[in-house]
Amino acid sequence: ETGVTQSPTHLIKTRGQQVTLRCSSQSGHNTVSWYQQALGQGPQFIFQYYREEENGRGNFPPRFSGLQFPNYSSELNVNALELDDSALYLCASSLSPDTYEQYFGPGTRLTVT
């Protein structure tokens, strides 16, 4: 059984640029959530995708957007990067949107300069 994987591991971008982060769900999981974790802080919920539709969103601006594909993999896109977007971006998958047990990937460390 393959766990949650994320790519890339690390990424450096310049303010104003756009970035795409990728996530592959654990086998059998159809729901994906994305979180932002700043250094020394707890994860902040960005949004969740189920059946290729957004199924819940945290307090993040529209420049944070996502996609879920038929194979349940997912992308997080961030436009017009700001310095405060520097963080660890975590992807988590779960069996369904009604399941609270989430399996997290190792994260993508994004640095915005």
Place this chain on the structure above:
Amino acid sequence: LAKTTQPISMDSYEGQEVNITCSHNNIATNDYITWYQQFPSQGPRFIIQGYKTKVTNEVASLFIPADRKSSTLSLPRVSLSDTAVYYCLVLSGGYQKVTFGTGTKLQVIP
């Protein structure tokens, strides 16, 4: 939206039982409580979930009083490998609102 508060840090000796409490004063009727463990440079790992009273699994117990305004994660006989940050997570309306706690850094001492 349920706001959660946890102690910033705790120390414990190996072999002791550790109790970490999370305060969620404005928890709503349908909100669910889960706890996660996170090691440095890794994603959080699910520990346990509950709605009310007591839940126990092979690694931990979760105690939730009747008013549900707090929850306590109990780790029996901790070892050095339990040194990590522990987060409580309140889910409101499924995943419509998700609030991680501030996290408690547990240091287990030999």
